[in-house]
Amino acid sequence: MLATILRSVARQARRHPLYVGLNMFGLALGIGVFLTLSLLVHYEYDFNAGLRDVDRLARVDTHWSLPGVASGEYASVTFHALPFLEQDVPEIEAAARLREAALNTVRDGRFTSFVSRVTDPSFFRVFGLTLLHGRSDDALARPEGLVLSDRAAIRLFGTTDVMGRTVPVVSSNGVTVNHTVTGVLARRTAPDFLSDIEMLVPFAATDMNASCFVSWGSDCGSIYLKLRRPGDIAAVNGRMRDFVVRHAAGAESDANALGGHPETVYALSLAPLQGARFSDFHVLYADDGVDRTVIDSIGLIGLLALALACANAVNLATARAGLRAREVAIRKTLGASRRVLFVQFMGEAMCVAVIAGGLGLVLCEILVPEVASLTGEALALRYGLVGMLLPPIVVLCGFASGLYPSMVLSGYRPAAVLAAARMPSGGRGAARLRDALVAGQFGIAVTIVICMLVINHQTDFMRTADPGYVRSGLLIGSAMPGKDLAAQRRMLDALRAVPGVAAASFGELAPSPDNKTRSIFTYDGPAGPVRVHLLQDFVTTRYFEVYRPRLLAGRWFDASRGMDDLPAREDMATHTASAVLNRMAVGRFGFASPAEAIGKIIGTGGTTARIVGVIDDVRFESPRQAIYPEIMFFNALARRPLTEPIPAVRFQGVAAADMVRRLNRAWTAVLPDVPGEFSAVDARMATYYSGDERRGRIFTLGAVAALLIACMGLYGLAAFAAARRVHEIGIRKALGASGRQIVTLLLGDFLRPVAVACLLACPVAWVLMRQWLAGFDERIALTPAHFVIAVAGAFAIAIFTVLGQTFHLARAEPARALRAE
Incomplete structure (x- = not known):
């Protein structure tokens, strides 16, 4: 049976290379896009998951409820709270403060900046990061200690074997301190909020006198806690109000306190690091937060691309089914059962899916670096994850794309097929299925295109909107x-x-x-x-x-x-x-x-x-x-x-x-x-819209893939019509129909499912984008222009897709067309 299936696939590829090529390429494109976007979604959901005991790690956040402004949660806190937390909360196993710092090295009068943090010696007890060189227990115990990432060590010395070397470190206030390298961080493949750190130095003794360490109202940096059990985070959160009342209260004249009732304006909470990638999107001044809805939408685009590819395969297979009707009739006449034919056709679909899966993997290899550059994330092709995803995807695609066509093909009746002058079309049910598949494909594609247009427009608006001052000709130091x-x-x-x-x-x-x-x-x-x-x-x-x-x-x-x-x-x-x-x-x-x-x-x-x-x-x-x-x-x-x-x-x-x-x-x-x-305003503000801009490019990629797959489905429908309607067009022309009337008739038939798709897509996209835009304080208006452009573009692409087939049919000579049937 396997040999028969392989011979049949090879024969179909020789006889109908266009159909088979479109089928394979469509499936490969859907699989490649799905794998690529799955890797991106997994990257976002896996953020911080690689930290040791991440289910026991939490950040202390501040909540302010101040008069005249909306309440908000902030990803920073006063360092004054840490001694009291360690005193009052027995569930704490280890704690560390972490503050951003602008540290530089200088060589030949030129400064080189590094992504740096100032922290406590307990940093490694909290996060459990691995050192390539050095001991984590005492790497930051010395005041002049310095921990470098492997990248920073190579930038400075050309090697990671740098233990004991001296590095003059210049802070933002111009003070130069000679630090000794006491550790080198091992490179981590799993993404987390510490991945970009290049330098770690301990707090200096003089830092302890700053307001950050003595005042409850200060905004310093972050405090991270490692609890003894995962459930301790919720338990400690339940006691934080009493903690604030007990320690932050004081006289109104006390600059280090928050007044007699601090709980009315101030609160602390423990934010789990597990899942912080999404929860931080709603926390002010959290640098790593992303919108879960956007990431889920990117994953949905991958799933839709896969579904579109399967629908495209069904459409092409059913359109091609009539071409194999006589083959089925002859084989049944010679004794082949419906079950045998069904297994063969399903095997052919599985064989095509396997080949498409291999091509999809190649496409994924190409797309992953491109998506990494588009998003700015350290995205890489993880063969273990792909190896788990690819086999079930191939089986699913083969089953989904082959089930209905196999049932149709194996169900032909030999007598009816051999007695008919024309190849069977499958009846109205098959025609409606093909139209529904094309409508569904274009509906999904148009929805994604509208979302892409709105996201890109909002991003451009954020970049160019009037900020209340003149940006051109302005530099900030x-x-x-x-x-x-x-x-x-x-x-x-x-x-x-x-x-x-x-x-x-x-x-x-x-x-x-x-x-x-x-x-x-x-x-x-x-x-x-x-x-x-x-x-x-x-x-x-x-x-x-x-x-x-x-x-x-x-x-x-x-x-x-x-x-x-x-x-x-x-x-x-x-x-x-x-x-x-x-x-x-x-x-x-x-x-x-x-x-x-x-x-x-x-x-x-x-x-x-x-x-x-x-x-x-x-x-x-x-x-x-x-x-x-x-x-x-x-x-x-x-x-x-x-x-x-x-x-x-x-x-x-x-x-x-x-x-x-x-x-x-x-x-x-x-x-x-x-x-x-000194730098331009746009460069300083880019961090606020670059994330949306990068993810908007992913929507653009998804829109292009969806449109391409949808066009393949429409082309298959047009090609089927070209094979089925030659006789009809010949009769119409013999009765006096003009070429223009024929073109109008055919385009109307081909574009009907596209029109239905646009009618379905517009309200769905309107609801989705209205909800997304609500997250911006300044936003564009959701105008009809976005929908008109997407719909007009869909119609234009659809017309160009079927134009060749339409003109070919319309220009056919009636006598030749009638003889052909």
Whole structure:
């Protein structure tokens, strides 16, 4: 039987190479796309799963419920909580703090940056990472210890055998410390949030005096806990409210406490690292979170591509079934049973599926590196996973694509077939099945295309939407370390002296901000006090010229007005500062319009401020996040420094790359020991939309594959019609039908299932995309244009697919067509 099946497949390939080729290529494309996207989905679902005892690992998150702003969960916490956690929570087996750090090495005056973290010696007890060299028990026990990744070791020394070597490490504040390599991390293949770390150093003794380690209201980094049992995470979460009440309460005057009832505004929770890839999508300032819906949709595209390929095989097989009707009739006449024929045809389908599976694996080899580059993920072809997936997929595809055609072929009656002048068509039922398959294929394809268009449009909108300031001609520098007033003045003078600089200024906030100061301000309005939590920014002269925000009411700061400039800190209690609010803050205080806010007095902690201006909302953060209410103060750098100010430069008449080099040289002239880099706003903000952009490309890939497979199904339908309707077209032309009428008739028949597909796809895509867009604070409108473009494109592709067959039929000579039957 196997030999008979193989001979039959080879014979069909010789007699009908187009049908067999389309069938195999369609199945191979579906299998290849499914395997590739399955690897991507598995990568996302497997994130953090490779960490040892991941079911016992948790991150301590902070929850703030502050007046005037929405409540939110943050992926960072005060380090002040760790000693109390270790004291009160016996379920903790090990704990470690982890903070991002901008560490560099310097060689020949050039800085090289590394992805770095500062942590505790207990880091390896918590995460259980393996060292290629060194001992995890004491790798970070020494103050000057340094753990490198194998990649960082090779970058620095060209080898991983670097134990005991000295590395001068420069921090963001310009301090150089000679560290000794005490460990080299082994490379890990499983993805997790620690995979990109290149340097690990222990906290310095001087760090312990910073506000991060002594104040409950500070925002420091992350605390990770390893519990004794997986169930301990939920148990500890149930006690965290009492923990906050017990330790974070204090007098209102205590800067390190949160007041008499901290539980009303503040909470802590343990977020399990298992599954954090998806839960972190809803946590503010969590870098590794992705939308589970998007990942599931990518997996669904893979499944749909496989289903489309099977439907395509069914369509082509049923269209081709009539060509084998006489073969079946003769074999049945010679004694072959229906069961034998059914097994043979199923075997042929399985044989084709096996060949397609091999081609699909080759296609997967090609697609995986491309998808890895599109997504930016460390995606690789995992042969163990593919080896488990491929055999059942091949069997499933062979069964799904061969069952119905085998039943149809083996069911032909010899007498009816041999007595008929024409080959059998399968009747109305088979015709409706073919139309339904084509409609289903195009319906899925059009849905994916609409989703692709909306996702790409939203991504472009995020990239180009008006952020409330002028981005072109604007460069942002690194934050200046410390509070050296003289150095800040020298830096501004040096930047303003650079040829091509139109204006330069400082602010404590900038696009993609790192340091954020917030306080609760109160306005005593007619209906009573209104309290709003405001994001604070302190800006210097020329700020308005640099960023060019839109002034909605009042005025901007004026250096000639002495009251605008902040006094020394000791004089703040007796001074009413001038302030500028954004539109969001005006609304939260209850003012009916920006003009109504002008002249009003607000205050915080004994400090008062008069609102002198209102600007439109400025977006420095993710488009998914709501604009935060903001207050701005003016500092002319006359009496007090800024805290880690960020320089911003407006330039003109110079190429951006040249200006970056000039500004970097000016920075180095003032702070030669501090690494600094100027960059465009788009580069700083790219992290907020690059993930959606990369995943949008995956939807594009899926849309192309779905359309290609759907077109194969439509082409098979057209080819079947070309073989079946030659006689009909000949009669119509003999009775006077024109070529144009024939083309119109045939295109109408071919495009009918495409029209049905579009009618089904549009409402489904509308529901899906409306739900997805709801996750953005700023988003595009879901207009008919997205649907019109997709539908028009589907019709255009469908027309081009069947045009050749249509013209061939329409131009057939009636006499020849009638003789052919």
